[in-house]
Amino acid sequence: MSRQLMIALMLLISATHNVFAQGDTANHRRLAAHPATPAIMLAKLARDPDWKVREILAHNRRLSHTVLDQLADDTREEVRIAVATNLTTGEKTFEKLARDKVTAVRSVVARFEYVPQSALRILAQDRDVNIRLAVTRNLNTDPETLRVLQHNPDPDVVVAAEQALQQRQDAH
Numbered sequence: 001m002s003r004q005l006m007i008a009l010m011l012l013i014s015a016t017h018n019v020f021a022q023g024d025t026a027n028h029r030r031l032a033a034h035p036a037t038p039a040i041m042l043a044k045l046a047r048d049p050d051w052k053v054r055e056i057l058a059h060n061r062r063l064s065h066t067v068l069d070q071l072a073d074d075t076r077e078e079v080r081i082a083v084a085t086n087l088t089t090g091e092k093t094f095e096k097l098a099r100d101k102v103t104a105v106r107s108v109v110a111r112f113e114y115v116p117q118s119a120l121r122i123l124a125q126d127r128d129v130n131i132r133l134a135v136t137r138n139l140n141t142d143p144e145t146l147r148v149l150q151h152n153p154d155p156d157v158v159v160a161a162e163q164a165l166q167q168r169q170d171a172h
Helices: 003-022 025-033 039-045 051-058 065-071 077-084 091-098 103-111 117-123 129-137 143-149 155-171
Strands: none
Touching: 025 039, 025 051, 039 051, 039 065, 051 065, 051 077, 065 077, 065 091, 077 091, 077 103, 091 103, 091 117, 103 117, 103 129, 117 129, 117 143, 129 143, 129 155, 143 155
């Protein structure tokens, strides 16, 4: 690492320590969004009392899987939704979000194009018919899950699953 880069990094770390000492929400929000914020600072921001800081942080693609998983348990659904749309969110975290108590969170997971199959399988069993319908419309849903949804008690889900399977067969 070059001397100039090392000095710049030390200044950034020093500045972030000063920001934490001041409790400046605007600076916390900037740090949460910035891709060069050190991992240790990102982990501290995950415990910020301002939920907006945590929401902004949850969008940061430099977050570790550990911090994203922690934020998936946040009390604010906005933060959990941000985790669900982060491209670096891990499979186990998606599975946790697929079981979220808030329908809006599960709905975002069901519609997200990069959601793993394991989370879609969980959502295919969701008590909310709109979530199950969203699973049938997700292009990432595998044929096996769609075949399960063909036997759903809701006729709209059955029709949507059959249409999705037919579209996949026509595409091949």
